[in-house]
Amino acid sequence: xxxxxxxxxxxxxxxxxxxxxxxxxxxxxxxxxxxxxxxxxxxxxxxxxxxxxxxxxxxxxxxxxxxxxxxxxxxxxxxxxxxxxxxxxxxxxxxxxxxxxxxxxxxxxxxxxxxxxxxxxxxxxxxxxxxxxxxxxxxxxxxxxxxxxxxxxxxxxxxxxxxxxxxxxxxxxxxxxxxxxxxxxxxxxxxxxxxxxxxxxxxxxxxxxxxxxxxxxxxxxxxxxxxxxxxxxxxxxxxxxxxxxxxxxxxxxxxxxxxxxx
Amino acid sequence: xxxxxxxxxxxxxxxxxxxxxxxxxxxxxxxxxxxxxxxxxxxxxxxxxxxxxxxxxxxxxxxxxxxxxxxxxxxxxxxxxxxxxxxxxxxxxxxxxxxxxxxxxxxxxxxxxxxxxxxxxxxxxxxxxxxxxxxxxxxxxxxxxxxxxxxxxxxxxxxxxxxxxxxxxxxxxxxxxxxxxxxxxxxxxxxxxxxxxxxxxxxxxxxxxxxxxxxxxxxxxxxxxxxxxxxxxxxxxxxxxxxxxxxxxxxxxxxxxxxxxxxxxxxxxxxxxxxxxxxxxxxxxxxxxxxxxxxxxxxxxxxxxxxxxxxxxxxxxxxxxxxxxxxxxxxxxxxxxxxxxxxxxxxxxxxxxxxxxxx
Numbered sequence: 264x265x266x267x268x269x270x271x272x273x274x275x276x277x278x279x280x281x282x283x284x285x286x287x288x289x290x291x292x293x294x295x296x297x298x299x300x301x302x303x304x305x306x307x308x309x310x311x312x313x314x315x316x317x318x319x320x321x322x323x324x325x326x327x328x329x330x331x332x333x334x335x336x337x338x339x340x341x342x343x344x345x346x347x348x349x350x351x352x353x354x355x356x357x358x359x360x361x362x363x364x365x366x367x368x369x370x371x372x373x374x375x376x377x378x379x380x381x382x383x384x385x386x387x388x389x390x391x392x393x394x395x396x397x398x399x400x401x402x403x404x405x406x407x408x409x410x411x412x413x414x415x416x417x418x419x420x421x422x423x424x425x426x427x428x429x430x431x432x433x434x435x436x437x438x439x440x441x442x443x444x445x446x447x448x449x450x451x452x453x454x455x456x457x458x459x460x461x462x463x464x465x466x467x468x469x470x471x472x473x474x475x476x477x478x479x480x481x482x483x484x485x486x487x488x489x490x491x492x493x494x495x496x497x498x499x500x501x502x503x504x505x506x507x508x509x510x511x512x513x514x515x516x517x518x519x520x521x522x523x524x525x
Numbered sequence: 526x527x528x529x530x531x532x533x534x535x536x537x538x539x540x541x542x543x544x545x546x547x548x549x550x551x552x553x554x555x556x557x558x559x560x561x562x563x564x565x566x567x568x569x570x571x572x573x574x575x576x577x578x579x580x581x582x583x584x585x586x587x588x589x590x591x592x593x594x595x596x597x598x599x600x601x602x603x604x605x606x607x608x609x610x611x612x613x614x615x616x617x618x619x620x621x622x623x624x625x626x627x628x629x630x631x632x633x634x635x636x637x638x639x640x641x642x643x644x645x646x647x648x649x650x651x652x653x654x655x656x657x658x659x660x661x662x663x664x665x666x667x668x669x670x671x672x673x674x675x676x677x678x679x680x681x682x683x684x685x686x687x688x689x690x691x692x693x694x695x696x697x698x699x700x701x702x703x704x705x706x707x708x709x710x711x712x713x714x715x716x717x718x719x720x721x722x723x724x725x726x727x728x729x730x731x732x733x734x735x736x737x738x739x740x741x742x743x744x745x746x747x748x749x750x751x752x753x754x755x756x757x758x759x760x761x762x763x764x765x766x767x768x769x770x771x772x773x774x775x776x777x778x779x780x781x782x783x784x785x786x787x788x789x790x791x792x793x794x795x796x797x798x799x800x801x802x803x804x805x806x807x808x809x810x811x812x813x814x815x816x817x818x819x820x821x822x823x824x825x826x827x828x829x830x831x832x833x834x835x836x837x838x839x840x841x842x843x844x845x846x847x848x849x850x851x852x853x854x855x856x857x858x859x860x861x862x863x864x865x866x867x868x869x870x871x872x873x874x875x876x877x878x879x880x881x882x883x884x
Contacts, residue, residue: 310573317650370629370768372661386665388648388655390580392553395648395655402631402682403661406646406762414550420764422661503665505680509630509768516628 306432306466309389314432314466316387316394319502320494324382326449328478328490336471339492345452351483358451364521365451366444370508372421373400374445375438376460376476385494386503394427394434399503407436414440419456421445434464447478455482470496552582552758556729563758565730572649577692577726580649582757585640585656585734590833591750592639593849595708595738597833599748608713608743615711616838618779620848623711624704627774629767631662631681633705634720637736638750642765644757654687654694659765666696673699679716681705696722707738709849710836715742730756780840787839794825797855801866801877808873816866816877827853851875 417440
């Protein structure tokens with residue numbers, strides 16, 4: 264299961280994302296009863312009246328958040344070029360994962376945005392108090408408590424500290440408290456520990472979910488910028504598969520993985 | 526980070542309020558007494574479908590006894606000889622090749638009795654219940670009527686389905702690979718392993734768990750362990766990244782060649798048997814104050830705070846390791862009587878003296 268040269272391969276995997284989908288037809292299912300689906304155009308809702316985001320979602324693989332792509336019912340739109348500060352641009356142009364090392368090769372967490380940018384499905388679990396994102400990528404997760412405030416001094420973490428609230432039918436998630444050790448995407452667009460992500464999720468219809476990301480990081484980018492994408496609900500019965508990065512990862516255990524210096 | 530922190534935190538599991546030292550965040554909707562303290566005796570909440578709602582932060586830990594030795598309640602002859610031999614080898618190596626704590630692989634069935642390193646979060650929705658562990662892995666338990674896969678791709682965390690038996694959530698799991706351990710001591714299992722968990726939330730603050738193991742290729746009969754777990758109020762989970770700054774694994778050599786040669790005669794082991802109570806500490810995370818040392822055949826065992834027996838692996842004639850929770854030395858007084866035991870750990874030492882009385 265472990266793809267030991269994953270960081271380098273990811274750049275190429277984007278091409279295969281569409282081709283790879285039939286493999287996932289083997290996802291567990293078959294014996295699953297058909298989920299109750301809302302009629303097209305209507306948004307399913309929870310008992311509390313909020314849009315129901317529960318489900319396993321297919322979404323665009325985004326190795327490069329600057330670009331725009333479209334595949335099937337899914338699309339994503341980036342700003343074209345990113346408003347780098349001069350120092351950040353110089354650092355980005357110098358970055359070469361083959362030389363500098365990509366932390367994901369050592370099975371370290373992708374971090375918040377890169378987990379959404381990874382090629383594998385995401386399951387959303389929603390209760391009135393919490394939204395949880397279950398990422399197939401490395402079987403990681405992230406929990407968003409609803410209606411809370413950020414702690415005054417959040418512990419710097421790989422996935423950050425999130426708080427969620429409803430603005431009408433739009434879920435707004437605010438995330439800060441990053442450790443600054445991750446990159447935004449496979450291409451290596453960087454961020455600092457000052458990263459602030461504003462994320463909105465809006466169920467467009469029974470089958471589609473739109474996510475808009477605003478990346479605000481004054482240490483890296485001169486102005487906030489956006490990336491918008493559309494997720495598609497997977498078929499009833501299709502679920503997440505298990506993913507272990509460490510499994511049979513001899514490149515890592517035998518010391519062949521080049522770790523970033525810092 | 527791989528091993529040291531995990532052992533440290535397991536030690537912490539013995540304390541009640543350790544989580545509060547990390548983060549203090551009031552839990553929304555928590556029933557409280559008049560003085561504002563959490564009220565664990567309040568009734569268990571119900572989900573919108575009328576079923577008990579298990580959602581929340583829980584310390585899903587069976588305690589160090591079963592965590593160290595999951596078959597503590599089985600007879601020796603119920604463990605297949607190959608499984609016993611493999612367990613003994615892993616124990617003798619002090620867990621140096623532990624797939625979870627050393628190789629950073631998924632916990633597998635151990636998640637069920639250890640729940641990660643700190644609190645774990647249960648999120649319950651009508652069709653699926655997820656258990657999120659602080660090592661950033663999760664389990665999904667499907668309640669949508671599906672059946673367990675007949676010929677599954679063996680997986681680390683297994684496949685789980687659940688149903689309600691009255692107010693008890695019954696979870697059946699199978700489809701595990703055979704690479705994980707059932708406990709910290711290293712009891713193995715095969716791909717035939719089936720587990721049944723029964724979750725019953727008896728009050729806001731308490732849940733009873735029963736876990737039945739059935740693996741006829743390794744154990745001659747099924748067995749069940751029972752334990753209670755507590756709701757963890759007014760805090761949040763923190764990330765635990767096993768591979769972060771990992772520098773331990775190359776230093777884990779198990780026992781040295783010299784230590785492997787150590788054989789402590791039964792009559793010497795018998796001198797250590799007794800109940801020891803803490804007399805002094807130099808500052809330690811080990812909060813147990815009562816240690817019961819017993820002998821089972823030629824195997825010295827230790828139980829902490831009534832939490833089940835763990836085998837002690839000899840490192841010398843007087844020094845032993847249960848792998849979990851430090852190293853233990855029995856110290857003779859001027860008359861040659863062993864009335865003192867010192868538990869060494871990174872966080873400080875515990876000096877315990879033998880309680881007078883018959884052995």
